[in-house]
Amino acid sequence: AQSVAQPEDQVNVAEGNPLTVKCTYSVSGNPYLFWYVQYPNRGLQFLLKYITGDNLVKGSYGFEAEFNKSQTSFHLKKPSALVSDSALYFCAPLWGKLIFGQGTELSVKP
Amino acid sequence: DARVTQTPRHKVTEMGQEVTMRCQPILGHNTVFWYRQTMMQGLELLAYFRNRAPLDDSGMPKDRFSAEMPDATLATLKIQPSEPRDSAVYFCASGLATSGRCYFGPGTRLTVL
Numbered sequence: 716a717q718s719v720a721q722p723e724d725q726v727n728v729a730e731g732n733p734l735t736v737k738c739t740y741s742v743s744g745n746p747y748l749f750w751y752v753q754y755p756n757r758g759l760q761f762l763l764k765y766i767t768g769d770n771l772v773k774g775s776y777g778f779e780a781e782f783n784k785s786q787t788s789f790h791l792k793k794p795s796a797l798v799s800d801s802a803l804y805f806c807a808p809l810w811g812k813l814i815f816g817q818g819t820e821l822s823v824k825p
Numbered sequence: 826d827a828r829v830t831q832t833p834r835h836k837v838t839e840m841g842q843e844v845t846m847r848c849q850p851i852l853g854h855n856t857v858f859w860y861r862q863t864m865m866q867g868l869e870l871l872a873y874f875r876n877r878a879p880l881d882d883s884g885m886p887k888d889r890f891s892a893e894m895p896d897a898t899l900a901t902l903k904i905q906p907s908e909p910r911d912s913a914v915y916f917c918a919s920g921l922a923t924s925g926r927c928y929f930g931p932g933t934r935l936t937v938l
Contacts, residue, residue, distance in 0.1 A: 758929030759916070811880070812873050812881060813870070813925070814870065
């Protein structure tokens with residue numbers, strides 16, 4: 716069965732430090748892979764996507780994600796976190812439809 | 826900036842009442858999704874349409890939920906009768922099948938008492 720996992724419910728980092736939000740998926744074939752962010756009381760916003768090509772994808776707000784086919788992972792990263800990055804982050808493979816992970820709450824403290 | 830719009834933004838109703846949520850997708854988008862978000866279940870896909878045709882509604886309780894696209898500018902999600910466990914935020918999203926990227930509306934926060 717197709718599935719996606721975000722193993723951490725919450726990630727805490729200090730402002731200025733690098734951050735990683737993990738995502739793994741289980742699928743046959745080569746899905747498109749997405750990251751979305753949700754700020755409080757808002758809808759989801761697109762951050763970035765991977766279709767093919769370079770395994771490191773750059774997106775909005777300084778975020779990037781690394782695709783690893785052998786590990787079926789698509790971890791979200793940022794070299795230097797900001798307090799304003801605090802939000803809920805969703806990984807979503809696309810198999811005809813977007814299937815969202817449970818989400819990871821990122822908290823960046825000053 | 827083109828946006829997905831949803832109405833109403835908030836709805837409080839009593840158990841047993843009918844609830845209709847509306848969504849206006851971005852003009853030109855050919856795919857429309859309905860998602861439900863709760864603390865316990867996270868984001869669940871209820872249904873989605875391509876070119877107004879329902880492709881998958883397996884995530885939707887069939888006995889009480891129905892989703893339609895009367896035309897390309899309107900998608901509706903109806904609950905009849907509503908139950909307290911339907912309390913959630915319902916999101917509509919639209920996109921182009923070729924890109925896969927979705928644009929989400931602001932959501933309808935439904936409370937069923």
